[in-house]
Amino acid sequence: MASYQQTVKLTNKMIILNAIRKYEPISRAELAQTLNLTKATVSTLVDELIDDHYCYQIGLGESSGGRRPLMLKFNERAGYTISIDIGVNYVVGVLTDLRGTIIEKFFQPFNTHDFTKTVMEVTRVIDHFLSTTAKTPYGLIGIGFGIPGLVNTENDILITPNLDWRQSNLKDIFTEQYGVPVIIENEANAGAYGEKTYGSAQDLNHFIYVSIGIGIGVGLILNNELFRGTNGFTGEMGHMIVKADGLSCRCGSKGCWEMYASEMALLNMCAAQGESLSDVTLEAMIERAETSDQVKDAFNQTAHYLGIGINNIINTFNPEKIIIGNRLAKAEHLLKNELEQVIATQTLTHLRKSVDITFSQQHQHATLLGMTAFTIEQFLERQFYTDE
Ligand SMILES: [Zn+2]
Known part of the structure; x- marks a missing residue:
């Protein structure tokens, strides 16, 4: 078991390193002030962090009077x-x-x-x-x-x-x-965690990430944290029912959201409208939509159901933002209008007013x-x- 002093030291090192990651470049004096630690403690622990390659010193920072301080950066x-x-x-x-x-x-x-x-x-x-x-x-x-x-x-x-x-x-x-x-x-x-840590939602406390590929999954950031539920199974909203007794889903149920608003639903619709199956990929259909009204209509129908599910999510969670990510985010220009139309006409006014609906700029990176x-x-x- 670690001694009390050892525990305090490790905890302080972690706190200092996290502060360097957050505020870099930062000087030892600024760290001491920000973290309410003595300069001696900060200096000793920073030297250890440098020896262990977690951070390094760069040139001299701005002086507030005396000697210009050495600045610290996290060693990526x-x-x-x-x-x-x-x-x-x-x-x-x-x-x-x-x-x-x-x-x-x-x-x-x-x-x-x-x-x-x-x-x-x-x-x-x-x-x-x-x-x-x-x-x-x-x-x-x-x-x-x-x-x-x-x-x-x-x-x-x-x-x-x-x-x-x-x-x-x-x-x-x-x-x-x-x-x-x-x-x-x-x-x-x-x-959701990728958007929170590195993406477009770093400053948000409540937002919902809707991942649309062949299926649909949802990630919830609530009260500034990833909400995992009892077992980690939150966000299986691809299987919320949007059409009573609708199409059979692989999960065993009928009328699930992902049967109507996913990449799979879109591709099935395009195939049913006579597009040759071997050509039916999302990328090809985005191109075909330029010239084919039927393919454009398939995107419209997908967007319509996308809106219905997102309406349910907004009315349930009152988020600041909905981020649509993964494969289907590539088709933003073909989905946006119809989706916004559904939200404008169906979502409760007070909830609709405070939510921003965007497509992930990370596409498949989130x-x-x-x-x-x-x-x-x-x-x-x-x-x-x-x-x-
Ligand atoms: Zn299902």
Whole structure:
């Protein structure tokens, strides 16, 4: 067990490092003042943090009278993270530094329900990233996976309705293979956290991230925190019923939102209207909408149901903002008008007035950035963990 002094020291180091991350560049004197610690304590602990490569000194800052102080910055190059978003019809991964800046990205359309093939593809992506990295003090600090399914707070994948995985021990497989901590999270929860940490919602306390790919998932930031519910299963709103006795969903129910407002719903509609199946991809349909009224109409219908579900979300949570992310965010220009029309006519006035509906500028990055944020935070917590 750590001694009391040891615990206080580690806690102070963590607080100082987090302040450097938040306020950089910052001097030792400013840290002492901001954190209400003695200058001697700050100086000793900062020297240790520098020795351990967590931060470094840059040139001289502004003086408030005396000697110009040395400024401190977080060392984003102390290590790196890998985050992987496994979609139903793609695999996308990023290599980032410890500031969450993307160093390299890998996108691969990938359409299989085969768990083993997915593991092989992901291994290929990770090995590719590892082959490009330079040596850093901490190397690869962890791997994060965003998954379209139910993931509990222990990182176990319970079901993946649109992937049909029989097996789902991703965490064990990759922990063993790479010898680093592996985090698994629902992709919409991760997307919400990515927007909160690095995206367009850093200053917001209540917002909802709606991830629309083949299915629909929702991530909730409420009271400034990711709301996970009892088991981590919040946000399965793709399966809220928007049409009584409607189309059969893979979850076993009927009339689920994702049967009407997802990428899958859009592609099915386009195929039913005579678009040849082999050509039906989201990217191709965005192009076809320029010339085909039928395809344009399919986007309109998708937007209409998107609005109906978002209306329910706004009326339930009274958020400051709704962020529409993942694949369908690419079609913003084809969805926006009809969606806004539905909200304008159906959502309760007082709730509608205070909400801003936007499409994610991160497109497919929000989930990856959320996983990156989880990986970095857990790494730093491990470094300064005490068993007190
Ligand atoms: Zn369903």
